[in-house]
Amino acid sequence: MTTEEEIASLKSQVAELTHRTGVIEDIQAIRTLHFKYGYYMDKWLFPEIVDLFAENGEFHFLNGIFKGKQGVKRFFGDGFGIDGPTYGVLTDHLQVQDIVDVAPDRMTAKGRFRCFLTGGVHESRKESTPIPSQFWEGGVYENTYVKENGIWKIRVLNYNLSWQAEYEKGWARSEKKLLMVSQFKKTYPDDPRGPDQLKPDPARHWPDATMVPFHYPHPVTGEKGRYSL
Amino acid sequence: MTTEEEIASLKSQVAELTHRTGVIEDIQAIRTLHFKYGYYMDKWLFPEIVDLFAENGEFHFLNGIFKGKQGVKRFFGDGFGIDGPTYGVLTDHLQVQDIVDVAPDRMTAKGRFRCFLTGGVHESRKESTPIPSQFWEGGVYENTYVKENGIWKIRVLNYNLSWQAEYEKGWARSEKKLLMVSQFKKTYPDDPRGPDQLKPDPARHWPDATMVPFHYPHPVTGEKGRYSL
Amino acid sequence: MTTEEEIASLKSQVAELTHRTGVIEDIQAIRTLHFKYGYYMDKWLFPEIVDLFAENGEFHFLNGIFKGKQGVKRFFGDGFGIDGPTYGVLTDHLQVQDIVDVAPDRMTAKGRFRCFLTGGVHESRKESTPIPSQFWEGGVYENTYVKENGIWKIRVLNYNLSWQAEYEKGWARSEKKLLMVSQFKKTYPDDPRGPDQLKPDPARHWPDATMVPFHYPHPVTGEKGRYSL
Numbered sequence: 001m002t003t004e005e006e007i008a009s010l011k012s013q014v015a016e017l018t019h020r021t022g023v024i025e026d027i028q029a030i031r032t033l034h035f036k037y038g039y040y041m042d043k044w045l046f047p048e049i050v051d052l053f054a055e056n057g058e059f060h061f062l063n064g065i066f067k068g069k070q071g072v073k074r075f076f077g078d079g080f081g082i083d084g085p086t087y088g089v090l091t092d093h094l095q096v097q098d099i100v101d102v103a104p105d106r107m108t109a110k111g112r113f114r115c116f117l118t119g120g121v122h123e124s125r126k127e128s129t130p131i132p133s134q135f136w137e138g139g140v141y142e143n144t145y146v147k148e149n150g151i152w153k154i155r156v157l158n159y160n161l162s163w164q165a166e167y168e169k170g171w172a173r174s175e176k177k178l179l180m181v182s183q184f185k186k187t188y189p190d191d192p193r194g195p196d197q198l199k200p201d202p203a204r205h206w207p208d209a210t211m212v213p214f215h216y217p218h219p220v221t222g223e224k225g226r227y228s229l
Numbered sequence: 230m231t232t233e234e235e236i237a238s239l240k241s242q243v244a245e246l247t248h249r250t251g252v253i254e255d256i257q258a259i260r261t262l263h264f265k266y267g268y269y270m271d272k273w274l275f276p277e278i279v280d281l282f283a284e285n286g287e288f289h290f291l292n293g294i295f296k297g298k299q300g301v302k303r304f305f306g307d308g309f310g311i312d313g314p315t316y317g318v319l320t321d322h323l324q325v326q327d328i329v330d331v332a333p334d335r336m337t338a339k340g341r342f343r344c345f346l347t348g349g350v351h352e353s354r355k356e357s358t359p360i361p362s363q364f365w366e367g368g369v370y371e372n373t374y375v376k377e378n379g380i381w382k383i384r385v386l387n388y389n390l391s392w393q394a395e396y397e398k399g400w401a402r403s404e405k406k407l408l409m410v411s412q413f414k415k416t417y418p419d420d421p422r423g424p425d426q427l428k429p430d431p432a433r434h435w436p437d438a439t440m441v442p443f444h445y446p447h448p449v450t451g452e453k454g455r456y457s458l
Numbered sequence: 459m460t461t462e463e464e465i466a467s468l469k470s471q472v473a474e475l476t477h478r479t480g481v482i483e484d485i486q487a488i489r490t491l492h493f494k495y496g497y498y499m500d501k502w503l504f505p506e507i508v509d510l511f512a513e514n515g516e517f518h519f520l521n522g523i524f525k526g527k528q529g530v531k532r533f534f535g536d537g538f539g540i541d542g543p544t545y546g547v548l549t550d551h552l553q554v555q556d557i558v559d560v561a562p563d564r565m566t567a568k569g570r571f572r573c574f575l576t577g578g579v580h581e582s583r584k585e586s587t588p589i590p591s592q593f594w595e596g597g598v599y600e601n602t603y604v605k606e607n608g609i610w611k612i613r614v615l616n617y618n619l620s621w622q623a624e625y626e627k628g629w630a631r632s633e634k635k636l637l638m639v640s641q642f643k644k645t646y647p648d649d650p651r652g653p654d655q656l657k658p659d660p661a662r663h664w665p666d667a668t669m670v671p672f673h674y675p676h677p678v679t680g681e682k683g684r685y686s687l
Contacts, residue, residue, distance in 0.1 A: 003232060003233075003236065003461060004461075006236045006240075007236070007461065007464045007465070007468070010236070010239055010240065010243060010468055011464075011468065013243050013247070014243060014468060014471050014472060014475065017243065017246055017247060017250055017475055018471070018475060020250050020254065021250060021475055021478050021479060021482070024250070024253055024254070024257070024482055025478065025482070027257065028482070028485065029677075032556075032557050032677070033677050033678075035555045035556070035557055036557065036672075036674070036677055038555060039555070039557075039570070039572075039598075039672070043669060043685075045684070045685070048676060048683060048684075051676060051678050051679050052677070052678055084667075084669070084684070084685075085667035085668060085669040086667050087665060087666060087667050088665040089667075090596075090621060090629050090664065090665075092572075092574075092596050092620075092621075094323075094552075094554055094555065094572060094574060095554070095555050096323055096324070096325050096554050096555065097264045097267060097268070097323065097324050097325065098261075098264070099261050099264055099265065099268075112268070114268075114321075114323060116321075116323060116347075118574075118594070118596065118629065120628070120629050120630045121630060122629065122630055122631075122632070122664065122665035123630055123631050124634065124665055125665065133630045134628045134629055134630035134631075136347070138321050138347065140268075151677075151678055152677075153678055162321075163319060163321075167628040167630070168628075170349070170363045170396040170397075171319050171347065171349050171351065171363055171396075172349045172350060172351055172352055172362045172363035172396070173351075173352050173363075174351070176353065206319065206351065207316060207317040207319075207351035207353055207354065208316060209313075209314035209315050209316050209318075210314060211272060211313070211314040214265075214268070216265070218277060218280060219258075219261070219262050219265055219281070219380075219381075220280050220281055220380055220382055221280050225277060226274070226277075226313070227272075227274070227313075232461060232462075232465065235465045235469075236465070239465070239468050239469065239472060242472050242476070243472060246472065246475055246476060246479055249479050249483065250479060253479070253482055253483070253486070256486065323552075325552055325553070325554050326493045326496060326497070326552065326553050326554065327490075327493070328490050328493055328494065328497075341497070343497075343550075343552060345550075345552060345576075365576070367550050367576065369497075391550075392548060392550075399578070399592045399625040399626075400548050400576065400578050400580065400592055400625075401578045401579060401580055401581055401591045401592035401625070402580075402581050402592075403580070405582065435548065435580070436545060436546040436548075436580035436582055436583065437545060438542075438543035438544050438545050438547075439543060440501055440542070440543040443494075443497065445494070447506060447509060448487075448490070448491050448494055448510070448609075448610075449491075449509050449510055449609055449611055450509050454506060455503070455506075455542070456501075456503070456542075
């Protein structure tokens with residue numbers, strides 16, 4: 001090769017490597033963005049959570065869609081009366097099993113995570129608290145992300161609460177209805193804390209069969225298969 | 230340096246960076262391969278799981294070795310009568326604590342993961358189901374992987390079930406024998422769903438002491454130590 | 459651009475990519491260092507744990523600071539009578555939700571992790587064992603790391619035990635005092651297994667409100683906020 005060809009080849013390789021390195025950094029930024037969200041949720045740091053969203057961000061929960069930072073803020077809002085670390089309130093949100101995929105232009109991304117939650121209120125707490133005595137919860141996130149000014153933000157936080165169970169009963173003998181939360185009936189402003197939009201059907205949860213579609217194809221066959229979006 | 234030397238040096242550095250970036254991508258591919266396996270396990274997507282294996286893949290479970298895709302398919306096969314998301318069946322497989330190491334030629338790899346399982350059947354489910362009422366399970370994977378045509382696949386899925394405990398009793402008062410599964414006594418075809426090979430000894434599990442050897446040396450001393458392979 | 463300028467530009471890009479790739483490798487080394495620590499903790503491999511520390515490493519636990527390898531060894535020391543995998547002893551330390559940040563010079567780093575612990579002793583174990591019958595534990599690590607001779611080691615292992623609960627009672631009805639451990643009253647050598655230094659205040663734990671400050675600013679606003687160091 002001539003010197004010019006050598007340089008052209010190197011430039012091309014370096015450009016490709018720069019892209020690949022950028023993708024890896026994006027994945028790390030997004031998985032830790034979600035993990036940080038989890039640590040904020042533990043301690044009811046709701047203003048911090050609202051700040052994780054893009055301006056046009058959304059929060060999908062049960063059959064409700066909260067739109068824009070205003071909608072997200074309406075949901076998390078005042079933290080249901082709890083703000084920050086609080087005596088006798090336990091809500092540890094374990095966030096695990098991250099699958100993050102970045103779009104070729106590195107401007108959007110998708111992320112799947114599992115949440116496993118230990119929640120409850122200590123019997124010595126005097127104040128009335130809108131949390132069941134003690135319970136387990138499992139769920140799956142299928143989120144989307146957007147990069148704005150070089151910073152990854154949540155575009156859609158889509159939490160699919162799969163099951164809840166009171167500690168004393170476990171999931172085999174849990175109530176069929178959810179603890180603490182229920183499907184939304186009205187949108188905002190008819191419901192002052194309601195979503196901007198209702199999904200046509202209530203969200204399914206335990207003991208019903210649930211399935212959160214994968215944002216990715218099968219990793220070996222590359223096929224979308226039965227449950228990929 | 231002459232121009233030629235500069236270019237030679239750059240080529241060498243770019244080649245090395247390309248390798249290192251490839252290793253990082255391999256690690257990410259393998260850890261998410263296992264996490265995707267976990268999400269498939271949640272919902273009894275057994276054909277999808279069989280497709281994660283290489284042609285000469287193996288599944289090691291208890292004292293059994295299932296060989297080749299045929300062997301793997303024989304084990305997972307018809308999903309023990311369950312196929313996909315099912316009313317009243319909970320089997321969340323949390324997959325965490327990934328340690329992935331890629332061989333220098335980037336064609337094989339090893340991976341250690343921890344599984345923490347919440348399993349059971351809701352009392353409202355009418356159908357007989359081959360799952361205990363409600364239980365916890367913990368275990369460790371020490372898997373190997375192979376890259377075929379640029380795609381990472383499972384070479385050996387080696388699940389070491391460490392402990393199980395009925396929800397009502399917990400692990401301090403659990404039965405000494407496993408729930409739902411037991412050591413294999415015969416190979417296929419004498420046992421139509423049996424393994425291709427039996428290990429010489431039954432797999433140890435709680436409350437016996439168990440130890441799944443590490444595929445890696447001590448990260449600081451570099452020594453193999455007491456429990457590395 | 460002239461050939462010289464092209465080469466200068468390539469050299470600069472390759473140097474930057476080399477740094478970025480190194481940071482990614484550092485993050486992977488540190489997160490797996492902690493995960494390996496977790497697997498060692500499962501099986502009481504305490505000499506292996508001591509070897510994870512730098513010479514001037516520290517272990518912070520409750521209100522005690524154990525300094526240097528001698529201090530760390532004094533704490534973990536003889537494993538409280540247990541050494542390695544042991545009949546009827548379960549202490550699975552799930553390590554999850556890693557947030558690792560590497561300093562610009564790539565010589566030090568910080569890492570936050572969550573621990574979720576299933577612990578206990580099987581009723582069939584005859585020997586007296588310094589572990590409660592069966593319990594849950596949750597906590598958060600905020601560690602620092604140092605690179606020595608190219609190898610990442612623990613500089614400060616800072617474990618913030620947040621809550622413990624006996625299995626039978628759960629966290630809503632748990633004792634207010636910790637199981638198995640308690641605040642240190644004296645330093646070494648007045649307490650032969652005591653810390654080198656006492657923190658001015660006892661460590662807070664459930665059901666008190668607890669908050670382990672984040673080593674990082676808010677990922678979107680970049681602000682330190684209420685609870686960042």
